[in-house]
Amino acid sequence: MKDAAESSLGFEPIAPSRAFEEIAAQIRELVASGRLKPGDRLPAERDLSAKFKVSRNTLREALRALELSGMIELRKGAAGGAFVLPGSSGVVVNGLRDLYHLGAIKPEDLTEARVWLSQIVVRVACERLTEEDLAALERNVELAAQATKAGNFALRAELHQQFHNLLAAATRNPIITITMEGVLEVMREFIKTIGPSDNAYTLPSRRRLLKHLRARDADAAAAEMTKFLGRLQANYLDLWNSRKR
Known part of the structure; x- marks a missing residue:
């Protein structure tokens, strides 16, 4: 699997109100622009929460929303993380x-x-x-x-x-x-x-x-x-x- 280069993605801090929606919107935009591709792994939770300047609970809420929408897959274990999916019906x-x-x-x-x-x-x-x-x-x-x-x-x-x-x-x-x-x-x-x-x-x-x-x-x-x-x-x-x- 490909690791997305954290420094090149350009995540931006977001406002606290409805923070998880803004996080999800930024990740969707990165996929839409091609900067994140199917198979890419997002940076670790700790790094992402620091980039967005939100708690890890807020970040997880955003990641769960993206998983439910079929945008990403959350995997557990040493080789786990959040991976961009190729899309399905x-x-x-x-x-x-x-x-x-x-x-x-x-x-x-x-x-x-x-x-x-x-x-x-x-x-x-x-x-x-x-x-x-x-x-x-x-x-x-x-x-x-x-x-x-x-x-x-x-x-x-x-x-x-x-x-x-x-x-x-x-x-x-x-x-x-x-x-x-x-x-x-x-x-x-x-x-x-x-x-x-x-x-x-x-x-x-x-x-x-x-x-x-x-x-x-x-x-x-x-x-x-x-x-x-x-x-x-x-x-x-x-x-x-x-x-x-």
Whole structure:
């Protein structure tokens, strides 16, 4: 791992009020400017607290906030410290999940957003997916069929979610991929609430969609996905509304 050169980073003393936020803001700015890079280790707590002219407790509060945001990782031990992370989708996914549990995202918002996002995904995937992508999608559908036949509904649900993530990854756009992952994780929480349900139309729709994707027919692929999700989401919302009665 690379050690960030303390003297070159230019940390500045900060005002006591909301000190941990100012510390976190300075570190974020150093990452944004490229002066701190993924893999860099921040100076030791003692040195950082002296540079910022704050207590070590205040510094730790700032570092914990940065860790929760996915900016750094705090490691223990002789080779430990605060390390800049390369970034992951976890923060976005957890944020969307929290918003759902807090009631800021309603089930109808969630299902509607999923339909819109999936329309974009299939159109872009038609242009960008590779033979390897198609093979992975086809393998996923076959595994889902096997899980359905075996009555392994937990595995089937996992594979169905993975199908959408594979399709999103085929767009080669990390924002779309992360957004889809977040939406699907919230959908997982939603489905836990309404309970699992079975249908006979998912696998046939998947196979029709694969045919359109292989033909690079974006209009047909988008129409198939929209029809499938519209039917699925209507069923989910019926179950949700029935639960509330």
